[in-house]
Amino acid sequence: MSTPSLADAPWLTAAATRKVMAALEAGGGPDVARFVGGCVRNSLMGRPVDDVDIATRLEPQAVMAALQAAGLKAVPTGLDHGTVTAVADSQPFEITTLRRDVTTDGRRATVAFTTDWAEDAGRRDFHINALYADSQGRLFDPTGQGLADIAARRVVFVGDAGRRIREDRLRILRFFRFHAWYGAGEPDAAGLAACVEEAGGLAELSAERVSKELLKLLAAPDPVATVEAMAHTGILAHLLPEARTLEDFRAMAAVTGDPVLRLSPLLPAAPEALDAAVRALRLSRREMTRLQVLTGPVLDLETLDDRQVRARVYGEGRPAVKDRLVQALSQKPALRDRFDAFTALVETWAVPRLPVGGREVAALGIQPGPDTGALLKAFEADWVANDFPDAGHLERLTALRGQREG
Incomplete structure (x- = not known):
């Protein structure tokens, strides 16, 4: 040939x-x-x-x-x-x-x-x-x-696998990352055995190198089999000692290629434990914020409606709601049509600005101070709960003032 x-x-x-x-x-x-x-x-x-x-x-x-x-x-x-x-x-x-x-x-x-x-x-x-x-x-x-x-489509170390790994411990993660991207079938047996033998050396690596390599692995078109191999051999526990069941990871990987979203099911669910894990990985502030958003209750695509989606976009921002919708889809993939509709709403809805401010409150005879802020906060909550009406603002502000004073 x-x-x-x-x-x-x-x-x-x-x-x-x-x-x-x-x-x-x-x-x-x-x-x-x-x-x-x-x-x-x-x-x-x-x-x-x-x-x-x-x-x-x-x-x-x-x-x-x-x-x-x-x-x-x-x-x-x-x-x-x-x-x-x-x-x-x-x-x-x-x-x-x-x-x-x-x-x-x-x-x-x-x-x-x-x-x-x-x-x-x-x-x-x-x-x-x-x-x-x-x-x-x-x-x-x-x-x-x-x-x-x-x-x-084999990923095989040059020469002695153990020696290659001892030269740079990051090659353990590179072995799995390259298999996820370029390999087929089971990982090379000799390479896998060497990774297991040398896994203790992963602790010597900087968190930044580990997290960068891990996110590259999770960005592969289909990393599930590779991550399962890492879990079965104990490699994953060296990196993510509090990794949860792989069931949610499989579900998330099936609906998105985003490595941060794919990482989320492998991290602790409790907010404090998650924060500690994210800090240990030295992830960026943006990545940390995205992961923190996903610790709350999972949205239910079956009961969610447009009003609730708009309210969440207003309060949480588009990126956070889009991530939460992907998380929800991973739990109920059969509801893809509803996911697509809600995602389109998130992307196209023009988020309105609060239609009243300090000037309108002052016109009611309220002096600047804590009462102004409290009334505006009450108005905003009512405005959002009523799906952002575009009229009747002064009347509603006056009514809310009366309720507070009554």
């Missing part, structure tokens, strides 16, 4: 890509640089390519000089690890010198530069990420197994 080629890949033939590769080849000759990693893997699997990474025999300072000689912007993003970012036509390209690990501690590595493509491939995590392509799209498979794993 002939080796495939990426010669017609749009990202490879793009003008910006050609400029960067031409600059590197001018600085080091032919075969001084090859595309590597996700752009090669995804092209072979028919997946979108978001980033174009390049490996090169040139050392970082030579990369900088070659780019600048070609009139391209060069950003020294990680010179100690051999990484320079080139910018061509406003597009970034991460360029990394071929390297081998000298020492590792499970979180970071000290590297030495090399000119050997096979040596560079030998330090990468999985065969499917150790594939290279030259500027003409010709493929190179230094491990001898990358193309076969692509075809079989």
Whole structure:
């Protein structure tokens, strides 16, 4: 069987890509640089390519000089690890010198530069990420197994799985994340066993690295089988020790691809416990707010009506209500039509402004102060409860004043 080629890949033939590769080849000759990693893997699997990474025999300072000689912007993003970012036509390209690990501690590595493509491939995590392509799209498979794993949709560590993990404990999560996105069937047995054996090392990772990898995993088209494998092997308990039953997770994953919503059933339901779990994961304030919204009673799509939806949008905001509707759909997926109708209402309803204020209260002879705020609060509650009427405001304000004074 002939080796495939990426010669017609749009990202490879793009003008910006050609400029960067031409600059590197001018600085080091032919075969001084090859595309590597996700752009090669995804092209072979028919997946979108978001980033174009390049490996090169040139050392970082030579990369900088070659780019600048070609009139391209060069950003020294990680010179100690051999990484320079080139910018061509406003597009970034991460360029990394071929390297081998000298020492590792499970979180970071000290590297030495090399000119050997096979040596560079030998330090990468999985065969499917150790594939290279030259500027003409010709493929190179230094491990001898990358193309076969692509075809079989296998995620297999390069070399000894335990050693790869001890070099960087995050590779445990990457193993599951890549299986969720690119694998088929059961995870590789040797890789899975190594992840279980080395799982205690997950505690050495920063919370930010863990949560970023976990959310990427949960964004996969169908992460359920992978998360179940993590649960059955005890890996999930290392990350989310208070994870609830997977039943709600399966239900949520079936109705949305949003990783934050998919995470919610795996976190504690009690608000205080949830807050502690979210802080432990170092999630963003926005993500924390979204998760907190989902700790209240689940909306019932069967009994919900338009008035209630409008009231919730007014009080909670569109994003929160949309998230709550998705949560409700996960519990009653047969009510998809009602969910769609309510979601359309949330997205299109023009939220009105409170039609009265301090001026109208003052016109009733009430002096500015606590009484003004209390009357406006009572009016707002009545206005919302009556589905935001657009007339009769002064009359209702007067009636409410009378009720309060009576």
